[in-house]
Amino acid sequence: MTSPLSAPDTIRGITIKQPWTACILAGAKTIENRPRLWSWRGWVLLHAGQRIDRPALRVPLVARTIRGRDLTTGAVIGIARLVDCHQDPEGSEPCTPWAQDGTWHLVIEDAQELPLPVPAAGQLGPWKPTEDLLGRVFQQLPDFRP
Template identity: 35%
Template sequence: MKALTVQQPWAWAIMHGGKTIENRTQNWKYRGPLAIHAGARWSDRGAVSEVVDDAWAKHGGGRVRWDRLGFPMGAIVGVVDLVDVHPESGCCTPWGESAYVEHGGRERRRIVHLVLENPRPLPAPYPCSGALGLWTPPQDIVDHLVTESAGIG
């Protein structure tokens, strides 16, 4: 099993809001179960995203001003299946992007879409440290994930 650290509220959108595409700049050969780790940093860009707002409203949250309260950070929040990775080509709307400006102002133009399916949220977030890029969680964390949610392993 591999893991990916994603800032909130994007991690929430993957697990609960129908976000099936994660935008990255690195192409990976890995396919299979992918633990979603909610990072320690909040995404202001995610908090003003219309697609995240729409997903929140459809989930029953109404139209609210986002804040960090209530969103787990620094923890694995669930597992999805990474089923495909392909270069951006104007596809995968509304979640797929062709470019974005990341934290710190750096513009990213060479985007790949990670196609995610079958989100399985954990009953409770599992606190742990994350990492940049695709990373391998320690075996004790993998064991916990398999125990907590059927079909994760």
């Protein structure tokens, strides 16, 4: 069965270290910091990378957000829409408490957590998921409509 989003260029994957992926899926973190501009807009699979950002676990904002949540790694654990990418103007307040100075902020909306993690390998930058991976993800989201 072919996924409704399986046509080329309809969806990408993004790999994010934990606990940041969990913060996005908790609904608290609505941006992802990246070193350069991303032109991609649309649906992205949220892939939790293999590594956990251990120092981030001691940040109070993060610790409160992830309390009681699993920190799955090496798997697609959700889906979201990437709607914008911007930098905060120099000298201005950050757009959210999650924003890091000097980085590009990927603006994320409509984050949905998968019922079960789907093991997968990710990579840096936006990546194209395989048909098989998309099928395994969308099998868990029968009512999903882009």
